[in-house]
Amino acid sequence: MVTDPGLAAEEIAAGGVAEDQHPSLGGDNPAPAGRWGHRHLLDVDVLSAEELDLVMRTAEGMAEVLARPIPKVPALRGWGLTNLFYEASTRTRVSFEVAAKNLSADVVNVTASASSVTKGESLVDTIRTIEALGARILVIRHAVSGALYLAAQTFGGSVVNAGDGWHAHPTQALLDLYTMRSRLGGSVAGRKIVILGDVLHSRVARSNLWSLTAAGADVWVCGPATLLRGFEAWAAAGVGGSRRFTVTSDVGAALRDADVVMALRIQRERMASGLLPSLREYGARFGLTRERLDAAKPGALVMHPGPMNEGVEIAPDVAAGSQSVITDQVANGVAVRMAVLYLLAGARE
Amino acid sequence: MVTDPGLAAEEIAAGGVAEDQHPSLGGDNPAPAGRWGHRHLLDVDVLSAEELDLVMRTAEGMAEVLARPIPKVPALRGWGLTNLFYEASTRTRVSFEVAAKNLSADVVNVTASASSVTKGESLVDTIRTIEALGARILVIRHAVSGALYLAAQTFGGSVVNAGDGWHAHPTQALLDLYTMRSRLGGSVAGRKIVILGDVLHSRVARSNLWSLTAAGADVWVCGPATLLRGFEAWAAAGVGGSRRFTVTSDVGAALRDADVVMALRIQRERMASGLLPSLREYGARFGLTRERLDAAKPGALVMHPGPMNEGVEIAPDVAAGSQSVITDQVANGVAVRMAVLYLLAGARE
């Protein structure tokens, strides 16, 4: 599977085996990090197709590590990583925690509800404090779109965006790409991929748009017109170069011959703001049901970033059906986050 | 103390000493796990007297580990364990965390208040996610009786019940049994053991009933009639075979010549539901006072699963007195939980 010698799991492991040594990331072989030039991961829009490919191949090596009885390598031994979460999360926080511990990093969790952020300290001061406490990698989730750019200007180490407002969720987009590639023969080029639902408020949709179009996919976003605002203009503007991107409220046209259908979570708060009439009506018009899925290609992949409202944006039988790769997404997230942390660390060695 | 060579602390330790090796649980010697056939621990009702004995003897080996300057063995190195707590807990959550870390497992804590379970994700989806994130053992506390059976059907690894509703709290019952055995010459057979208080709402009482009667004890449950509902019928039905089980509201009869008195916590919420007139009246009629304890055998053991309402279900001088083994219960809980995790892991090797 992995042909680049720099990416094989054995060599990732070799990087820091001697415990009394500075944990090099490459061992005797040059690490793939040489081709990775980013100190932070704030979004996927800055990643070229080659860089996306590097993340994917590094993640394949990490998946080999995860398949071992003891899924650990010493690559980040002695590195402090802090998870700073201003919004509740199970899967993303735990995924980063497990990924970091698998690389032998020391993880500290800070959540808004149990910390001095409740005392009104500014984000900048909180980040300076976390750096002074020894963190070299800072994983942040924040409700404000773009807050992470402020964080990156402040923090002396590497910042990883674990979701900021409606803006971006880059590791989700990378794990989605990894999941699709591994199920679609190694590439999404030319594949029809549908993102279905509340695109307007979705950082998952925005990040996926960048990475999937960069990787050559034919991306369709579909949902009620109120939840697509601004995307039509974006699509009409061409997004950038040869990227293929279609916006529609016609769910039939969107799903027809699709290779992948990714349903997005509907936030119940959207009802209050008048953007949606009711969950029931949303489900009836845009929910991913067995009937709708039958319009896609046979064996089309079903995805969802979670957590799901089953019976609303996705039918329970579809979520648990044979085409669903939703659990794969979660498992691949650990490998992809290991790869991201490893590449970011390597870029700073 | 430990005569079975498979159970000695040295051999537990030997199981995974070589760090680059798959962590076998038995080393050169066959592990006791061969005689343990359960993948999950949902309650103690399924454990035979022989299996209870195996847990007890394995816990003795773990107690030897705990007595060392560095109380750690590598048995579960590389194993992910997730504590998923839907109810607040200090002692149980920390006890499992310490037990797992002593076995070198990697522990992740997820609590309902700080996680996506607040977003309404189903228990099944949460469990699938935790498994995909790498957990091989899942420790759950949940407010709904029986929710753990659903968890066990879903989770691909081992599920351990850390308390579900009124239903069961198996590791508490096991640590109670361990504490009694170690103080009563190695066996509870024929001993009169009184469980005093709000039996109706107590998962601790229910689990103890199974394990103590299986181990041959003469079990009495005692409390206000409103808090014993259903238990009289259960006792009258004979529970099962030769188990000895008496239900009474006569606290004098219950405590007379008792070997062990276990007071249960009174939840303040019970007042609102009309099941109890007042905490003061409960304390006056059923509180474990020095006078009442004097009716028991000299040196009878005083137990409580914690946390205590001192001055209500137990008098402060009794809780802190020479007959109290309440702190022993907590300490033994770590050894017993190490044993349970070790046996569950061994059953899956």
Add this chain to the structure above:
Amino acid sequence: MVTDPGLAAEEIAAGGVAEDQHPSLGGDNPAPAGRWGHRHLLDVDVLSAEELDLVMRTAEGMAEVLARPIPKVPALRGWGLTNLFYEASTRTRVSFEVAAKNLSADVVNVTASASSVTKGESLVDTIRTIEALGARILVIRHAVSGALYLAAQTFGGSVVNAGDGWHAHPTQALLDLYTMRSRLGGSVAGRKIVILGDVLHSRVARSNLWSLTAAGADVWVCGPATLLRGFEAWAAAGVGGSRRFTVTSDVGAALRDADVVMALRIQRERMASGLLPSLREYGARFGLTRERLDAAKPGALVMHPGPMNEGVEIAPDVAAGSQSVITDQVANGVAVRMAVLYLLAGARE
């Protein structure tokens, strides 16, 4: 820098390198712990100038450890440390967590909001439980002044005060002393140090008064008269022997020729109690602005225990200015807490 051979980082590291051995703290060389006679650290008032010096020099060794690529030593391997926080905190809780992990201790975090302390269990029972669960060092933050003395009477290991009510915050005072010494040529003797703000409610101020006067500094406390209550009488009483201590509401007199100015956090709750007219008026009269700072010595150090209300007790340009050592304080806190944990552990070997 470190001339005492017992304090060098190499020897701290040497203490427990062999993983299968009891983690001695001294290795072949006698540990400095021989001169440290305290089992607990509840406040700095009991520390002599010599003991303060020992903590400082041990912290210098720990700072060398922190400068390594892998900032870890095995000194406390196998030691359980529990952080028990009854009040929200980021920096202090994480600082102790990082310090303990750097010494290879096993850390458990317990916060009031997510634990059985919400069930009304007494502090004494909670502490007995934590000890029975295996903790040998207990770090506590509690809202009640003096609660830590009760904790120390109960707990069989070492108690470290992480802040109790208005009373004391000894590790903050030690890290403040460390920061001043390292910036002022190794000593604070004869230096004019101003503590500015809500002295009345400040455990940071109280602990700093003890350690700074013991180390020979000329300490001034300054704030509105309502927030200095009792301190004038204390100062008039002479505090004790040759300690130099002045209390004033004259901010000009206080800052004149100061070597260090430490601004304290203003709690918004103070408005409600009528002790302060408004945050704006406080800022106008006592806020640490650039103009006020110019009255101090050129290059005078600016300190703050955090979290800051920028624009109230300290101006943003002062907080982020070249004289600010606020981030140093946080970083030094890790080294100082490593030193404290190391010395406390050594005292019990």
